[in-house]
Amino acid sequence: RDTVEIVGINIDKVTFEEAEDRLLDFLRQDETKMIFTPNSEFLVDAVKDRDFSEILNDGDLVIPDGIGLVIASKFYGMPLKEKVAGCELMTKLIEIAYSEKKSIYFLGGKEGVAEEASQRLNDKYPGIKIAGFHNGYFDEEEEKNIIDDIIQKRPDIIFVALGAPKQEKWIYNNRHRLGAKIAMGVGGSLDILAG
Numbered sequence: 001r002d003t004v005e006i007v008g009i010n011i012d013k014v015t016f017e018e019a020e021d022r023l024l025d026f027l028r029q030d031e032t033k034m035i036f037t038p039n040s041e042f043l044v045d046a047v048k049d050r051d052f053s054e055i056l057n058d059g060d061l062v063i064p065d066g067i068g069l070v071i072a073s074k075f076y077g078m079p080l081k082e083k084v085a086g087c088e089l090m091t092k093l094i095e096i097a098y099s100e101k102k103s104i105y106f107l108g109g110k111e112g113v114a115e116e117a118s119q120r121l122n123d124k125y126p127g128i129k130i131a132g133f134h135n136g137y138f139d140e141e142e143e144k145n146i147i148d149d150i151i152q153k154r155p156d157i158i159f160v161a162l163g164a165p166k167q168e169k170w171i172y173n174n175r176h177r178l179g180a181k182i183a184m185g186v187g188g189s190l191d192i193l194a195g
């Protein structure tokens with residue numbers, strides 16, 4: 001992997017197309033691949049939170065989701081190729097899921113947001129496989145049920161919108177039991193998808 005280190009976090013030196021190729025590759029593999037989308041705020045948090053920085057460095061695809069990272073990389077003399085927006089990569093992954101008949105699960109957002117996003121996708125991509133969804137406000141007890149639900153529904157792709165660093169920690173802590181090919185932290189992109 002060709003990466004650039006910024007304040008201790010390794011960011012993939014990829015164009016949008018190269019990131020897309022990685023998604024296709026991940027879908028052909030067995031273990032759950034983690035996609036993270038750091039911007040400058042993530043890095044400010046990661047510097048203060050060692051768990052968060054280690055988790056980001058365990059990501060399988062870590063895209064520069066902000067022009068600040070691209071500028072910083074030039075400053076360090078190891079330029080990233082371009083900004084790769086998490087929201088756009090999420091949209092691309094949804095298109096891939098649709099054409100490859102892979103199933104999607106949405107976890108996160110306020111009550112009704114994940115459902116609205118699912119509905120909109122179904123209108124845009126008739127027959128798209130939405131395995132399930134759940135809002136992002138739950139206690140420990142509910143979390144067990146959510147994980148059981150995900151395990152039972154076997155989605156290929158899980159989009160997690162709990163805000164950073166909560167979503168990255170959730171993905172990291174659960175990656176071995178989800179059974180998915182891809183888990184991606186998407187933050188506010190889920191709200192955008194829901195409109």
Ligand code: UDP
Pocket residue numbers: 108109110135136137161162163164166186187188189190191
């Ligand atoms: N969110 C959630 N549960 C939480 C905290 C946040 O589901 O405990 C959702 C929130 O509703 C929003 C998304 O996570 O849809 C992104 O939140 P935030 O704006 O904090 O994150 P950012 O996009 O700035 O990383």
